Amino acid sequence: MSLKSKDLVSIRGLDASDIGLILETAAGFKDVLGRDIKKVPALRGKTTVNLFYEPSTRTRTSFELAAKRLSTDVVNFSVSTSSVVKGESLRDTALTIQALGADIIIVRHSCSGVAHFLADNLGASVVNAGDGTNEHPTQALLDLFTIQERKEAIKGLRVAIVGDILHSRVAKSNMYALTTMGAKVRLIGPPTLVPEALEELGVEIFSDMDKGLRDVDIVMMLRIQMERQGKGFFPTTVEYFRNWGLTPERLSRAKKDALVMHPGPMNRGVEIASDVADGHNSVILDQVTNGLAVRMAVLYLLAGVKG
Amino acid sequence: MPKELLNKEDIERIITRMAHEITERNRGVQSLCLIGIQRGGAHLARRLALKLGGIGGKTIPVGVLDIALYRDDFAVRKEQPVVRRTEVPFEISNEKVVLVDDVLFTGRSIRAAMDAVMDLGRPSAIQLAVLVDRGHRELPIKADFVGKNVPTSLEETVRVQFAEDGLEDRAVLE
Amino acid sequence: MKIAIRNGRIIDPARGIDGIGDLVIEDGKIKAVKSQKSKGRSQRPEITGATREIDARGKLVLPGLVDLHVHLREPGYEYKETIRTGTAAAVRGGVTSVCCMPNTNPVNDNASVTEFILKKASAEGACWVYPIGAITKGQKGEELAEMSIMHEAGCVAFSDDGRPVMDSLMMRRALEYSKVMNVPLISHCEDLSLSSGGVMNEGLLSVTLGLKGIPPQAEEIMVARDIALAELTGGRLHIAHISTEGSVALVRAAKKRGIADVTAETCPHYFSATEEAVGDYRTNAKVNPPLRRKRDVEAIKEGLHDGTIDVIATDHAPHHRDEKLGEFDFAPSGISGLETLIGLSMRLVDEGVLSHEGLVEKTAVNPARIIGVDRGTLAPGAAADLTVVDTETEYTVGAAKFVSRGKNTPFDGWVLSARPVITISLGRIHEWE
Numbered sequence: 043m044s045l046k047s048k049d050l051v052s053i054r055g056l057d058a059s060d061i062g063l064i065l066e067t068a069a070g071f072k073d074v075l076g077r078d079i080k081k082v083p084a085l086r087g088k089t090t091v092n093l094f095y096e097p098s099t100r101t102r103t104s105f106e107l108a109a110k111r112l113s114t115d116v117v118n119f120s121v122s123t124s125s126v127v128k129g130e131s132l133r134d135t136a137l138t139i140q141a142l143g144a145d146i147i148i149v150r151h152s153c154s155g156v157a158h159f160l161a162d163n164l165g166a167s168v169v170n171a172g173d174g175t176n177e178h179p180t181q182a183l184l185d186l187f188t189i190q191e192r193k194e195a196i197k198g199l200r201v202a203i204v205g206d207i208l209h210s211r212v213a214k215s216n217m218y219a220l221t222t223m224g225a226k227v228r229l230i231g232p233p234t235l236v237p238e239a240l241e242e243l244g245v246e247i248f249s250d251m252d253k254g255l256r257d258v259d260i261v262m263m264l265r266i267q268m269e270r271q272g273k274g275f276f277p278t279t280v281e282y283f284r285n286w287g288l289t290p291e292r293l294s295r296a297k298k299d300a301l302v303m304h305p306g307p308m309n310r311g312v313e314i315a316s317d318v319a320d321g322h323n324s325v326i327l328d329q330v331t332n333g334l335a336v337r338m339a340v341l342y343l344l345a346g347v348k349g
Numbered sequence: 350m351p352k353e354l355l356n357k358e359d360i361e362r363i364i365t366r367m368a369h370e371i372t373e374r375n376r377g378v379q380s381l382c383l384i385g386i387q388r389g390g391a392h393l394a395r396r397l398a399l400k401l402g403g404i405g406g407k408t409i410p411v412g413v414l415d416i417a418l419y420r421d422d423f424a425v426r427k428e429q430p431v432v433r434r435t436e437v438p439f440e441i442s443n444e445k446v447v448l449v450d451d452v453l454f455t456g457r458s459i460r461a462a463m464d465a466v467m468d469l470g471r472p473s474a475i476q477l478a479v480l481v482d483r484g485h486r487e488l489p490i491k492a493d494f495v496g497k498n499v500p501t502s503l504e505e506t507v508r509v510q511f512a513e514d515g516l517e518d519r520a521v522l523e
Numbered sequence: 524m525k526i527a528i529r530n531g532r533i534i535d536p537a538r539g540i541d542g543i544g545d546l547v548i549e550d551g552k553i554k555a556v557k558s559q560k561s562k563g564r565s566q567r568p569e570i571t572g573a574t575r576e577i578d579a580r581g582k583l584v585l586p587g588l589v590d591l592h593v594h595l596r597e598p599g600y601e602y603k604e605t606i607r608t609g610t611a612a613a614v615r616g617g618v619t620s621v622c623c624m625p626n627t628n629p630v631n632d633n634a635s636v637t638e639f640i641l642k643k644a645s646a647e648g649a650c651w652v653y654p655i656g657a658i659t660k661g662q663k664g665e666e667l668a669e670m671s672i673m674h675e676a677g678c679v680a681f682s683d684d685g686r687p688v689m690d691s692l693m694m695r696r697a698l699e700y701s702k703v704m705n706v707p708l709i710s711h712c713e714d715l716s717l718s719s720g721g722v723m724n725e726g727l728l729s730v731t732l733g734l735k736g737i738p739p740q741a742e743e744i745m746v747a748r749d750i751a752l753a754e755l756t757g758g759r760l761h762i763a764h765i766s767t768e769g770s771v772a773l774v775r776a777a778k779k780r781g782i783a784d785v786t787a788e789t790c791p792h793y794f795s796a797t798e799e800a801v802g803d804y805r806t807n808a809k810v811n812p813p814l815r816r817k818r819d820v821e822a823i824k825e826g827l828h829d830g831t832i833d834v835i836a837t838d839h840a841p842h843h844r845d846e847k848l849g850e851f852d853f854a855p856s857g858i859s860g861l862e863t864l865i866g867l868s869m870r871l872v873d874e875g876v877l878s879h880e881g882l883v884e885k886t887a888v889n890p891a892r893i894i895g896v897d898r899g900t901l902a903p904g905a906a907a908d909l910t911v912v913d914t915e916t917e918y919t920v921g922a923a924k925f926v927s928r929g930k931n932t933p934f935d936g937w938v939l940s941a942r943p944v945i946t947i948s949l950g951r952i953h954e955w956e
Contacts, residue, residue, distance in 0.1 A: 044428035044429060054731070066431075066432075067431070067432045069434065070415060070417070070418075070432035070433060070434060070435070071432065073434060073435050073436075074418070074435075077468065077469065078470075079468040079469075081468075082418035082419065082468070083418065083419055083464070084417070084418040084419070084420075112418075131845065131848070131849055132849045132850060133848055133849060151850070153850040153851065153852045153853065154732055154733035154734050154804070154851065154852070155732065155733075155734070155803070155804030155850065155851045155852075156850055158803045158804050159804060159849065159850070159851075173733070174733045174734075174852070175733035175734075176732060176733030176734075177733070208730070211733060214730075214731065214733065237727075237730045239726050239727040239730050240727065240730060242727050243727070243731075339432070342418075342429060342432070343429055345429065346426075346428050346429025347428070
């Protein structure tokens with residue numbers, strides 16, 4: 043079994059069988075992570091480069107560990123945001139890294155489409171670790187993996203994604219992945235942050251959170267970027283929390299065994315109450331652990347696709 | 350034209366015989382555990398464990414091992430092997446591990462399996478039991494217990510099927 | 524030198540001519556035109572003594588096109604295009620008069636830049652160049668540029684193209700003041716606060732690509748404002764590159780009511796492609812205003828058909844290859860359009876949106892009229908600017924072979940069937956096969 047592309051740039055580029063293969067493979071890697079020796083020789087001799095144009099300790103660390111546990115050499119290549127505009131062109135940087143012998147390039151960038159661009163221009167495998175407001179495919183895959191561990195099937199589940207959909211690559215990748223796997227997706231948030239156009243994709247949109255959460259199986263909270271405050275998207279974080287913050291009371295609208303998820307880092311008291319984040323419905327820390335297994339699976343599978 | 354090497358009864362007999370050989374070699378079943386290599390070896394290991402348990406009068410721990418992540422053909426194979434579950438739910442350090450596989454050929458799978466086992470713990474010994482040894486070794490590996498030695502040519506393949514997969518127990522040369 | 528072009532289909536809507544015939548050029552001017560339609564089949568007199576005979580059988584003979592909206596990039600951005608290469612590209616595209624936008628470096632906001640452009644054009648240009656001056660100094664929208672002095676120096680219109688005059692009072696003053704010269708103000712209609720950093724049309728596609736969208740209303744608000752200001756001031760308003768259904772409706776209503784002196788243009792890309800051309804972040808489809816929806820394309824065609832839109836201009840905006848190779852957000856907007864103008868526009872004729880005459884009106888007659896120059900006709904005595912167009916031979920657009928330095932086009936690889944095979948400009952014959 044193989045993926046069809048040498049790259050993972052978007053969930054939109056995957057079908058249900060691709061997603062299924064990644065999740066199955068991740069299950070094998072989750073076993074590995076439970077052992078004393080958490081490292082396997084599968085990708086010995088390969089080189090992975092973390093090319094990060096946006097600072098992100100969590101995602102970079104997760105990819106770095108995943109790559110190391112597959113026995114690849116890992117190099118971190120951070121480019122400051124200021125040099126994006128003035129410095130070496132994206133293509134030149136990427137070609138340089140490829141010339142150094144990188145087999146897998148993991149890229150994060152503040153501009154949408156950068157992963158596509160690199161995938162088209164490089165022979166190495168490109169993994170999108172988040173591009174602008176486009177996609178963050180491995181986050182969606184790890185979310186699906188986490189759901190699958192707790193719920194038998196993804197098909198038929200009702201999933202609410204709450205918050206800044208417009209600017210969230212996590213929301214978009216999840217929306218595509220969940221829809222592809224047969225879940226029913228609801229988007230909840232202020233109309234300034236939930237583009238109505240998405241209804242054309244067959245998702246439901248709610249601005250009333252109490253209505254939107256009714257009978258859902260999964261509540262995915264998104265991080266609210268503080269800098270959106272006062273830019274006309276919503277007045278203050280106080281008002282935001284009143285309308286769209288996940289409190290224990292609001293959560294009670296969802297099914298009793300609903301899972302609460304968050305891609306992190308959380309703003310406690312802004313989008314999610316601490317009681318919920320730490321409550322028994324929360325699988326937020328499972329998501330982190332599963333992220334490793336899923337990223338190992340992705341790197342392993344991509345390395346098997348000959349360019 | 351497939352040629353039958355072993356039928357259901359042959360396999361049953363071989364498992365019984367191997368169970369006795371393993372018991373004899375190890376002077377009983379103390380500190381003994383079985384690990385089958387996914388997938389054919391896993392079925393054999395479970396059957397063998399039952400037999401050994403009957404002889405030794407105790408339950409023999411049995412696990413399954415996936416060797417996909419330990420293979421050495423990364424550069425030459427066309428696609429990644431499917432990663433299956435490894436389930437060895439017992440401590441193997443200071444135990445005698447009998448690796449079980451259906452067919453022994455180049456020896457590369459066994460090399461991978463030994464590395465995989467070593468990552469799970471430090472057994473006091475590793476022994477190897479195979480249903481069919483078809484020759485053509487590429488590594489210095491030799492089975493301790495062999496069901497049947499079959500001379501083959503490189504073009505041929507040996508296929509073993511099991512009732513556990515919904516098929517009739519048999520081994521054929523193709 | 525006497526040139527005879529024989530047996531072509533001569534289309535000269537300025538004089539109501541559309542028929543097979545012969546045309547004679549002498550000393551850089553049209554000497555005589557004889558067509559069946561104008562003179563009748565049997566009455567065709569012999570033309571003798573030509574030093575060059577051109578057989579245009581099966582081809583169209585059109586007045587050289589007049590492009591109201593071109594970025595020649597010189598001075599300042601010679602790595603994108605120069606007056607030499609830009610005018611050569613024009614000629615390759617059948618265009619013999621180009622109006623060049625002022626967003627050069629320095630900006631064409633004073634007569635010395637205008638004079639530089641004209642001097643350079645007369646030395647190196649392959650066709651007529653008509654500079655468009657900036658409305659405001661540095662295109663900053665704060666102080667009026669010396670429009671009258673620039674007009675004297677040769678500017679035929681004024682525009683802050685690419686940077687709309689956001690301040691309504693400033694736009695009002697500019698429209699009022701332009702009446703001194705009786706020249707049009709060409710308005711790039713975009714409400715910058717609403718488009719706010721957008722890079723493509725706003726809609727499902729922009730959301731799914733994670734690209735910031737520009738709603739059609741960002742254009743329409745300014746179209747409405749500028750029409751209102753034209754009504755208020757009586758100044759001449761020419762609306763550049765219309766891209767939306769709503770803009771077409773606004774211009775149509777304004778023309779119907781007769782309240783303002785308004786003309787409007789669109790570009791081939793707005794009736795040839797939709798936002799889908801952006802695909803997976805193809806920067807060559809990044810243009811401002813952005814490519815829109817199918818309904819906008821249909822409305823633009825309707826606007827061309829019913830006369831709401833007067834002009835097809837290219838908004839030829841060449842960029843260097845490296846600038847378009849990278850992040851979509853950072854890539855400059857623009858399409859190198861001169862060399863696909865006729866190919867794309869002729870599709871409107873094939874679809875029945877425009878007649879051949881109508882096409883020539885939109886690309887030659889009307890633009891010449893708007894800027895008040897004596898071009899766009901094959902009348903005897905007129906400058907011998909013309910293009911001979913083959914409409915029968917399919918070809919594949921090859922951006923790499925563009926004469927323009929800008930190879931940035933979303934139409935690379937498209938199969939089209941119309942293109943110039945001969946253009947006569949400034950007394951020189953350019954031929955291609």
